[in-house]
Amino acid sequence: MNDQTRLSLEEAWTLSVDVLEQNGFSKDQAAAIARSVVAAQRDECHSHGLYRLLDCVRTVRYGGVDPRAVPEVADQAPGVVSVDARGGCSLLAFETARQPLIEKARATGVAALAVNNAFHFSALWPEVESLAEQGLVALAMTPSHAYVAPAGGHSPLLGTNPIAFAWPRPEGVPFVFDFATSVVARGEIELHRRAGESIPEGWAIDGAGQSTTDPSAALAGALLPFGGHKGAALSIMIELLAGPLIGDRLGHQTRPADGSGEGAPQHGEFILAMDPQAFLGTDAETRLQQAEALFEGITAQGARLPSQRRHAARARSHSEGVAIPAALYAELVQLRDGEAQT
Amino acid sequence: MNDQTRLSLEEAWTLSVDVLEQNGFSKDQAAAIARSVVAAQRDECHSHGLYRLLDCVRTVRYGGVDPRAVPEVADQAPGVVSVDARGGCSLLAFETARQPLIEKARATGVAALAVNNAFHFSALWPEVESLAEQGLVALAMTPSHAYVAPAGGHSPLLGTNPIAFAWPRPEGVPFVFDFATSVVARGEIELHRRAGESIPEGWAIDGAGQSTTDPSAALAGALLPFGGHKGAALSIMIELLAGPLIGDRLGHQTRPADGSGEGAPQHGEFILAMDPQAFLGTDAETRLQQAEALFEGITAQGARLPSQRRHAARARSHSEGVAIPAALYAELVQLRDGEAQT
Numbered sequence: 085m086n087d088q089t090r091l092s093l094e095e096a097w098t099l100s101v102d103v104l105e106q107n108g109f110s111k112d113q114a115a116a117i118a119r120s121v122v123a124a125q126r127d128e129c130h131s132h133g134l135y136r137l138l139d140c141v142r143t144v145r146y147g148g149v150d151p152r153a154v155p156e157v158a159d160q161a162p163g164v165v166s167v168d169a170r171g172g173c174s175l176l177a178f179e180t181a182r183q184p185l186i187e188k189a190r191a192t193g194v195a196a197l198a199v200n201n202a203f204h205f206s207a208l209w210p211e212v213e214s215l216a217e218q219g220l221v222a223l224a225m226t227p228s229h230a231y232v233a234p235a236g237g238h239s240p241l242l243g244t245n246p247i248a249f250a251w252p253r254p255e256g257v258p259f260v261f262d263f264a265t266s267v268v269a270r271g272e273i274e275l276h277r278r279a280g281e282s283i284p285e286g287w288a289i290d291g292a293g294q295s296t297t298d299p300s301a302a303l304a305g306a307l308l309p310f311g312g313h314k315g316a317a318l319s320i321m322i323e324l325l326a327g328p329l330i331g332d333r334l335g336h337q338t339r340p341a342d343g344s345g346e347g348a349p350q351h352g353e354f355i356l357a358m359d360p361q362a363f364l365g366t367d368a369e370t371r372l373q374q375a376e377a378l379f380e381g382i383t384a385q386g387a388r389l390p391s392q393r394r395h396a397a398r399a400r401s402h403s404e405g406v407a408i409p410a411a412l413y414a415e416l417v418q419l420r421d422g423e424a425q426t
Numbered sequence: 427m428n429d430q431t432r433l434s435l436e437e438a439w440t441l442s443v444d445v446l447e448q449n450g451f452s453k454d455q456a457a458a459i460a461r462s463v464v465a466a467q468r469d470e471c472h473s474h475g476l477y478r479l480l481d482c483v484r485t486v487r488y489g490g491v492d493p494r495a496v497p498e499v500a501d502q503a504p505g506v507v508s509v510d511a512r513g514g515c516s517l518l519a520f521e522t523a524r525q526p527l528i529e530k531a532r533a534t535g536v537a538a539l540a541v542n543n544a545f546h547f548s549a550l551w552p553e554v555e556s557l558a559e560q561g562l563v564a565l566a567m568t569p570s571h572a573y574v575a576p577a578g579g580h581s582p583l584l585g586t587n588p589i590a591f592a593w594p595r596p597e598g599v600p601f602v603f604d605f606a607t608s609v610v611a612r613g614e615i616e617l618h619r620r621a622g623e624s625i626p627e628g629w630a631i632d633g634a635g636q637s638t639t640d641p642s643a644a645l646a647g648a649l650l651p652f653g654g655h656k657g658a659a660l661s662i663m664i665e666l667l668a669g670p671l672i673g674d675r676l677g678h679q680t681r682p683a684d685g686s687g688e689g690a691p692q693h694g695e696f697i698l699a700m701d702p703q704a705f706l707g708t709d710a711e712t713r714l715q716q717a718e719a720l721f722e723g724i725t726a727q728g729a730r731l732p733s734q735r736r737h738a739a740r741a742r743s744h745s746e747g748v749a750i751p752a753a754l755y756a757e758l759v760q761l762r763d764g765e766a767q768t
Contacts, residue, residue: 161535161704163505193503194538194698198705221671223663237727241720249663259666261659311653317603317732318660321565321591323720324601328713329563331706334720356536356698362503363540364673375670378583378662381678385579390659 087410096122096406100137102420107141109151116176120206125406128397131271132207134408134416139205140173141419148341148349149173149203155180163188163195166330169202174226174353177202178211185357186218193362198330199353204228208248208353209262209391215357216250216258224248225322226353227335232266233306235316238293240306243335244270245322252360254372257398259379261390265319266307273299273307326354429752438464438748442479444762449483451493458518462548467748470739473613474549476750476758481547482515483761490683490691491515491545497522505530505537508672511544516568516695519544520553527699528560535704540672541695546570550590550695551604551733557699558592558600566590567664568695569677574608575648577658580635582648585677586612587664594702596714599740601721603732607661608649615641615649668696 091099100121104114117140125133143149153172157180160166165184169177177199188195208224215222228243248262267287276283277299288302289295296302309315327334332352341347360368382389433441442463446456459482467475485491495514499522502508507526511519519541530537550566557564570585590604609629618625619641630644631637638644651657669676674694683689702710724731 160707161533161701163534163536164704166705191503192505192534192537194505194536195534196536196700196705221667234724234727234729237724237729239727241723241727249659251663251666259662261663263656263659265656310656313732314605314607314652314657317591317605320601320720320724320732321593321603324593324717325563327720328717329700329702329705331709331713334716336720336723358538358671359503360671362506363508363538363671365502367673371670371673374676375666378665378669378676378678381583382576382579382662385576385581385583387576387579390655390662 088407089410089413090405090407091413092405093122093126093401096125096134099416099420100134103137103416104140104151106420106422107151108144109140110154113151113153113172113176116179117173117206119179120175120210123210124207125408126398126401127394128401128406129207129394130408131269132205133406135412136205137416137419138412143203143205143341143349146341146343146347147345148347157181157184159184160198163192164198165195166198166200168200169350171201171350172203173206174199174202174204175206178353178355182214185355186215186220189220189357189359190362194356194358197355197357198332199355200330200332201350202353203349204351204353207262208246209250209260209394211355212248212250212262213258213260215355216252216260219252219360221252221358221360222250223356224353226326227323227333227338227351229338229340229349230336231270231307232309232319233289233293234320235309235313238289238306241336242309242316242319242323243338244307245319245326245335247318247322251375252372253376253379254369257391257395259375259389259391260394263310265309265315265322267310267315268307270303270307273302277303322354326352330354430749431752431755432747432749433755434747435464435468435743438467438476438750441758441762442476445479445758446482446493448762448764449493450486451482452496455493455495455514455518458521459515459548462517462552465552466549467750468740468743469736470743470748471549471736472750473611474547475748477754478547479758479761480754485545485547485683485691488683488685488689489687490689499523499526501526502540505534506540507537508540508542510542511692513543513692514545515548516541516544516546517548520695520697524556527697528557528562531562531699531701532704536698536700539697539699540674541697542672542674543692544695545691546693546695549604550588551592551602551736553697554590554592554604555600555602557697558594558602561594561702563594563700563702564592565698566695568668569665569675569680569693571680571682571691572678573612573649574651574661575631575635576662577651577655580631580648583678584651584658584661584665585680586649587661587668587677589660589664593717594714595718595721596711599733599737601717601731601733602736605652607651607657607664609652610649612645612649615644619645664696668694672696
């Protein structure tokens with residue numbers, strides 16, 4: 085079961101696009117999704133890599149995403165652009181609205197993008213990184229389904245609500261972080277359950293609101309926010325900004341598509357872009373250089389920058405390609421060839 | 427030593443203004459500071475209450491703040507306003523630029539305020555709360571002096587870097603949180619040292635980078651960020667946004683004024699304001715009501731909203747006044763009457 089299949093980045097790309105198009109995704113939707121999952125696989129973020137193609141196909145079959153949706157951009161205000169994903173995946177919607185967002189940020193200094201009515205499964209860092217590659221500072225957040233209890237509470241209410249940030253660096257790749265506001269991802273607990281292992285104290289509570297080390301009890305209970313009441317506060321902020329502020333759902337108002345007909349997986353994403361040129365004018369270059377003192381201060385202590393491990397993986401993948409489990413590869417090939425999903 | 431002196435809110439206000447004006451602060455600077463410390467005292471945030479007047483006076487004597495500075499507002503971009511505190515306290519600078527910020531947020535949907543070259547000692551929540559009272563969503567952050575080690579590091583580099591957020595509620599006071607990105611405030615460790623008590627594991631490391639429960643060793647070492655690498659990432663973001671992005675110092679480029687002549691206490695603050703009307707138009711009211719479902723879901727579990735305790739204290743203080751240690755009261759009276767600070 086530990087057999088790995090190695091693919092070049094080009095092979096990973098072609099396989100991803102073919103799986104998606106074979107399963108009903110339009111050419112544009114498929115390309116946007118493939119860009120995200122191949123980037124995640126390349127950076128060895130396995131949980132957001134090619135594995136997620138299975139989710140995409142499953143969600144189409146359950147009616148939880150429109151695979152041929154054409155996103156629609158709307159100008160809300162001088163500093164606000166929105167894009168209606170129209171039930172499609174968030175990724176094409178983001179790509180469609182990225183240039184209008186960049187133009188607004190350059191014109192006003194700071195601009196927001198609201199992505200609405202989207203199926204969202206992807207990592208946020210490729211999106212903020214793509215904005216930082218254009219010289220902008222970017223922040224993104226999205227709710228997820230309600231798996232996390234508020235600090236001091238006992239039942240799932242908040243999503244795992246990730247937040248991502250990117251800062252342009254004068255040389256090399258941007259500084260980027262992207263983390264869930266739960267202590268761990270739900271998938272991490274699922275992996276412990278499958279392996280028959282207990283989970284550490286502090287990750288989750290059971291259905292009665294008590295601390296548990298049993299992954300099955302945790303999955304029936306709730307994850308805990310990272311950092312206690314501080315992480316929970318941040319998670320609430322994410323729900324509010326990427327929900328009501330942009331006219332979209334709160335985490336607990338969504339449900340994964342599961343074939344029951346009661347799924348409501350679609351929700352919003354909130355992205356902010358800031359242009360250092362607008363803040364700093366001709367000082368922008370000097371000030372971006374000043375920020376390097378902070379990064380150097382961190383690495384000089386032997387501490388790691390948040391994106392450091394991903395960037396090392398990226399360099400490796402460009403020369404060596406990526407490795408995915410052979411079983412996953414076989415399943416993707418079946419999906420590409422039009423066979424039933426197991 | 428546990429004697430308390432009770433003051434009406436009006437008495438607390440008059441005492442604060444008199445202490446500040448007697449010690450060189452201009453009428454406007456004194457009023458802005460008094461509004462902040464009395465609000466904090468009223469909400470029983472003792473660490474940002476009248477006690478901070480001692481800091482203000484000490485910092486004037488050490489030359490770390492210009493008590494008569496007149497802030498200067500500049501229009502940077504359609505969505506960016508900046509205010510140069512010109513070496514004065516951040517509070518008057520913020521108040522001077524608040525209306526321009528509000529107007530920009532209403533015009534563009536999202537606007538940023540850069541406060542520069544400010545002496546900063548105050549809680550951030552009164553500022554974001556004042557924006558939410560005008561119907562805006564607000565986010566504020568500032569670096570502090572370098573007391574916190576990055577996750578995986580061993581030496582102070584990051585500030586305790588607080589972040590505050592406010593959301594307007596259709597009825598009653600806004601939803602507000604305000605927290606430091608260190609596990610605890612430095613003052614908390616100082617209190618343990620004075621009381622001869624050890625501190626819990628996980629708060630701090632000693633000068634050799636090892637975990638410590640000795641408060642003196644912790645003060646000679648570094649605080650830890652809350653929530654491990656996630657809290658540290660957030661802290662780095664705060665340094666970048668409230669430092670280089672707005673043309674101001676990083677935490678480790680500042681030092682408290684201590685009479686040595688080497689203090690460099692002044693730094694920046696970054697504030698973002700967003701107008702739900704610009705995002706939502708006529709839907710704004712419905713969507714603000716939708717957010718209430720999240721707050722109700724939290725309190726229905728018996729969990730507390732971040733601002734709940736403060737708001738209960740506020741109601742009490744309006745009817746009963748505030749209580750401060752008799753020794754602090756005596757010291758403030760001495761300062762008001764022009765006697766030397768002990």
